[in-house]
Amino acid sequence: MERAELGRRIYAAAHLTGEFTLRSGVTTDHYFDKYRFEADPVLLDAVAEAMVPLVPAGTEVLAGLEMGGIPVVTALGRHTGLPCAFVRKEAKAYGTCRLAEGAEVAGRRVLVVEDVVTSGGQIVLSTRELRALGADVREALCVIDREQGGAEALKEIDLGLISLLRAADLG
Ligand SMILES: O=P(O)(O)OC[C@H]1O[C@H](OP(=O)(O)OP(=O)(O)O)[C@H](O)[C@@H]1O
Ligand SMILES: O=C(O)c1cc(=O)[nH]c(=O)[nH]1
Known part of the structure; x- marks a missing residue:
């Protein structure tokens, strides 16, 4: 689906x-x-398909942030074949007690995958935690950048922001 049409559908949904x-x-x-767009499997699949060319070369693991980033990363993983990690806001205190579930992130080039970026605060927090686990995180990829300071906040921690849609593309 063309990006403009995708923007119209996401806006409507x-x-x-x-x-x-x-x-x-x-x-x-x-x-x-x-x-609302993640719960529509056809729309979610179109979003993931449109994100594929935005995945930087060299990416080894896709890391989706709890909770809205999880459906997106799973769909993107299906389209790219890349392994996925599911990154919690907080590690569980029982079971495996992992913050990043699924694929191993230590020593691997990891792309953070997020749904909506506003201030970038959640991505900054999660990236710091992923880096502390040994991940090589250089970029984050989001569906919607609300263009409210997110890219600038990420730049401060040497992280690039790649977006499928910007606020200006929507509505
Ligand atoms: O750029 P920021 O200012 O950090 O804001 C964006 C974050 O906030 C929303 O998540 P929310 O906290 O609603 O959590 P959820 O995905 O678990 O529903 C969104 O999914 C991002 O994670
Ligand atoms: O900044 C947020 O918390 C936020 C904005 C938005 O448009 N959508 C969302 O899920 N979260």
């Missing part, structure tokens, strides 16, 4: 208006409910 508090604490009058 997931754009909400109202009053919302974001993860960063900022309040806003519009919101992209990623679960």
Whole structure:
């Protein structure tokens, strides 16, 4: 599906208006409910297909961030054949107690996969944790960049932001 058409479909499926508090604490009058496009398997598959050419050469592991990044990374993994890691906000205190479940990240070139980026705060936190586990993380790939400081925040930790769609492409 062409990127412009994908943008129209995502906007139609997931754009909400109202009053919302974001993860960063900022309040806003519009919101992209990623679960609405992730819950549509045909749309999610089209999103993943469009993301394939954006995956940097040399990527060995795709790391999706809990929770909205998990369906995206799984779909992208199916399209690329790359192994996936599922990155928790907090490691469980029982079982294997892993923060990054699934594929091993230590010593591997890891691409962070996220749904929506606003301030970039969640990606910065998770990237620091992945790097502490020994991952080589150079870029993050997201479906929607709201263009509210995310790319700049990532740059401060030497992380590039690659986006399928920007706020300006939507609506
Ligand atoms: O760029 P930021 O300012 O960090 O904001 C974006 C983050 O917030 C949302 O997640 P949320 O906390 O709603 O969690 P969820 O994916 O578990 O639903 C979104 O999925 C990103 O992870
Ligand atoms: O910044 C956020 O928390 C956020 C913004 C948005 O549009 N969608 C979302 O799921 N989270």
